[in-house]
Amino acid sequence: xxxxxxxxxxxxxxxxxxAGDARVLPLAPAxxxxxxxxxxxRNPTLGAGALCLLLMAAGAVGAGLLGTRDPQAMxxxxxxxxxxxxHWFGTDHYGRDVYSRxxxxxxxxxxxxxxxxxxxLTLGTGIGLVSGYFRRLxxxxxxxxxxxxxxxxxxxxxxxxxxVRASLQSVIVALVIPEIPRTVRLVRASxxxxxxxxxxxxxxxxxAGTPRILLRYILPALxxxxxxxxxxxxxxxxxxxxxxxxxxxxxxPHIPSWGNIMAExxxxxxxxxxxxxxxxxxxxxxxxxxxxxxxxxxxxLKVR
Amino acid sequence: MGVVALFVxxxxxxxxGDPAAIIAGDYATPQDIARIRAALxxxxxxxxxxxxxxxxxxxxxxxxSIFSGLPVTTLIKQRLEPTVALTILAMLxxxxxxVPLGVLAAWRQGSWVDRVVMGLAVSGFSMPVFWLxxxxxxxxxxxxxxxxxxxxxxxxxxxxxxxxxxxxxALTLSLVFMALIARMxxxxxxxxxxxxxxRTAFAKGLAPWSVLTRHALKSASLPIVTIIGVGFALLIxxxxxxxxxxxxxxxxxxxxxxxxxxxxPVIQGVILVVSxxxxxxxxxxDLLYVLLDPRIRY
Numbered sequence: 001x002x003x004x005x006x007x008x009x010x011x012x013x014x015x016x017x018x019a020g021d022a023r024v025l026p027l028a029p030a031x032x033x034x035x036x037x038x039x040x041x042r043n044p045t046l047g048a049g050a051l052c053l054l055l056m057a058a059g060a061v062g063a064g065l066l067g068t069r070d071p072q073a074m075x076x077x078x079x080x081x082x083x084x085x086x087h088w089f090g091t092d093h094y095g096r097d098v099y100s101r102x103x104x105x106x107x108x109x110x111x112x113x114x115x116x117x118x119x120x121l122t123l124g125t126g127i128g129l130v131s132g133y134f135r136r137l138x139x140x141x142x143x144x145x146x147x148x149x150x151x152x153x154x155x156x157x158x159x160x161x162x163x164v165r166a167s168l169q170s171v172i173v174a175l176v177i178p179e180i181p182r183t184v185r186l187v188r189a190s191x192x193x194x195x196x197x198x199x200x201x202x203x204x205x206x207x208a209g210t211p212r213i214l215l216r217y218i219l220p221a222l223x224x225x226x227x228x229x230x231x232x233x234x235x236x237x238x239x240x241x242x243x244x245x246x247x248x249x250x251x252x253p254h255i256p257s258w259g260n261i262m263a264e265x266x267x268x269x270x271x272x273x274x275x276x277x278x279x280x281x282x283x284x285x286x287x288x289x290x291x292x293x294x295x296x297x298x299x300x301l302k303v304r
Numbered sequence: 305m306g307v308v309a310l311f312v313x314x315x316x317x318x319x320x321g322d323p324a325a326i327i328a329g330d331y332a333t334p335q336d337i338a339r340i341r342a343a344l345x346x347x348x349x350x351x352x353x354x355x356x357x358x359x360x361x362x363x364x365x366x367x368x369s370i371f372s373g374l375p376v377t378t379l380i381k382q383r384l385e386p387t388v389a390l391t392i393l394a395m396l397x398x399x400x401x402x403v404p405l406g407v408l409a410a411w412r413q414g415s416w417v418d419r420v421v422m423g424l425a426v427s428g429f430s431m432p433v434f435w436l437x438x439x440x441x442x443x444x445x446x447x448x449x450x451x452x453x454x455x456x457x458x459x460x461x462x463x464x465x466x467x468x469x470x471x472x473x474a475l476t477l478s479l480v481f482m483a484l485i486a487r488m489x490x491x492x493x494x495x496x497x498x499x500x501x502x503r504t505a506f507a508k509g510l511a512p513w514s515v516l517t518r519h520a521l522k523s524a525s526l527p528i529v530t531i532i533g534v535g536f537a538l539l540i541x542x543x544x545x546x547x548x549x550x551x552x553x554x555x556x557x558x559x560x561x562x563x564x565x566x567x568x569p570v571i572q573g574v575i576l577v578v579s580x581x582x583x584x585x586x587x588x589x590d591l592l593y594v595l596l597d598p599r600i601r602y
Contacts, residue, residue, distance in 0.1 A: 150579045151575055151578075151582075152538075152540045152541050152578060152579070152582060154540075154541030154542075154545070155540065155541060155559065155574075155575055158560065159563065159571050159575060161563070162562075162563040162564075162566060235430065239430075239432055242432050242434075243432070243434070243541070243544075246432075246434050247545065247563075248564060249563060249564065262434070266434075273438075273442060276435065276438055280431075280432055280435035283435070284430055284431045284432065287431075287432075288426060288431075291426050291429070291430050292426060
């Protein structure tokens with residue numbers, strides 16, 4: 001390394017501002033490592049959150065490599081065992097290994113979280129852009145959004161799940177719908193102010209079409225707040241998925257997710273607390289990590 | 305509210321899946337299904353159905369439960385007390401603890417107090433409500449044996465048993481809300497504490513406590529009150545889950561049971577009533593602005 005890592009030593013403010021964005025430093029690899037470290041020291045929340053999330057994702061993706069067994073294999077002989085060297089997180093009422101189920105369950109929960117975040121951001125942004133730009137459409141769309149927003153999210157997701165056969169896709173849809181209005185409002189509010197900018201007026205004057213103005217001039221200004229919004233949506237989606245499963249209308253039991261592992265364990269809570277403890281801990285840590293990333297990004301990107 | 309009513313109706317009727325077939329079960333004959341459909345009025349044209357439903361709504365009639373045969377309004381009234389008690393208790397608990405903590409964190413910004421409070425706040429709304437509930441049950445009821453595990457005693461059976469049964473659910477439910485309010489209080493207070501008049505107040509030697517509450521908190525209260533109104537949605541969602549954990553016979557349980565039994569009139573009714581309360585609460589919040597900020601007039 002070129003020089004000792006400056007842990008918290010105050011540097012030149014101009015350098016500080018540059019180090020805030022690691023990409024602007026055209027440095028040799030060794031110095032880039034130092035820059036990355038400095039970046040993490042300056043944004044501890046973001047760094048810790050990203051590290052935790054990365055660990056969780058690695059556990060979920062590499063579940064097959066981490067000493068797990070078949071998460072669905074039932075062995076009635078070893079039912080409700082306390083955590084031990086053989087079963088790190090104990091076993092459930094069918095003798096299934098809770099450690100394996102928790103790691104595999106992470107896949108579903110992480111997929112649900114990211115899918116809901118991406119889909120609701122995409123749909124919300126699309127609707128928000130169009131509705132913010134066309135006044136007449138705006139009135140109708142916003143009334144509908146107000147209507148959806150007046151219904152508490154979990155209740156709406158519950159009711160939606162009552163209408164369809166429980167599957168992973170239906171859970172994702174039921175979680176996306178309550179999230180859309182908030183994104184729409186965020187995007188619309190920004191569009192309303194951005195469309196009055198001289199830049200947009202200029203673009204129109206040189207003959208840029210509406211789609212071009214929306215996508216090339218207005219959308220880029222929205223990227224930062226949308227990323228932050230996306231992390232919060234993903235975090236809350238993972239929690240609500242667990243709630244739905246817990247109440248018996250979420251992810252079907254043949255797909256282990258953190259939510260339905262806990263749902264199955266609730267009948268045995270006094271006998272085998274570990275069935276609920278470990279998936280819940282994983283879920284809490286993951287959601288915490290995502291929220292920390294969100295907070296970190298918000299401070300870094302100076303959103304609001 | 306009209307939009308909500310129409311939306312709820314559209315949601316439940318226009319989605320694929322025939323309620324009559326679901327109610328009749330897997331072994332019903334086509335005749336059975338047709339009979340149920342006729343009894344529910346589902347065989348009439350959609351516009352007529354909407355008309356009938358809105359007409360009933362205006363008369364305060366939410367229809368009749370398919371499962372129990374009782375009017376939905378009666379069912380809701382029966383289940384109202386636990387939910388109202390739970391949410392009010394949780395809200396009080398959250399406001400009483402979170403506002404002072406948020407003020408403290410903003411005042412001692414960057415100190416360890418601030419970091420601990422904000423760390424707790426982020427953790428607070430990262431934890432699954434029911435998981436937290438089970439942890440608390442395990443700690444207070446199973447391990448320490450201090451409080452009852454589950455169940456509910458109405459207020460009429462005495463205040464102390466009532467409170468003992470609600471203590472854990474209310475604590476469970478309030479933690480998320482606490483986190484939300486603490487963060488909002490801190491953010492709002494930090495904006496105000498930078499103002500000149502606060503520095504003046506400190507400079508003329510007023511007690512910090514007086515400056516914080518009398519001068520700063522008063523101007524910072526608008527966003528806090530707003531978040532309390534908006535957070536009600538969160539509270540209701542949490543109540544649905546909490547009631548399930550603690551076996552409280554409230555609105556949340558009613559709606560979950562209705563959903564599991566596909567009891568559409570009850571689902572519609574509960575969503576409408578809850579959304580109505582939510583809208584009304586936010587209206588109250590809007591009106592409170594006038595009291596809190598003399599510059600706002602309606």
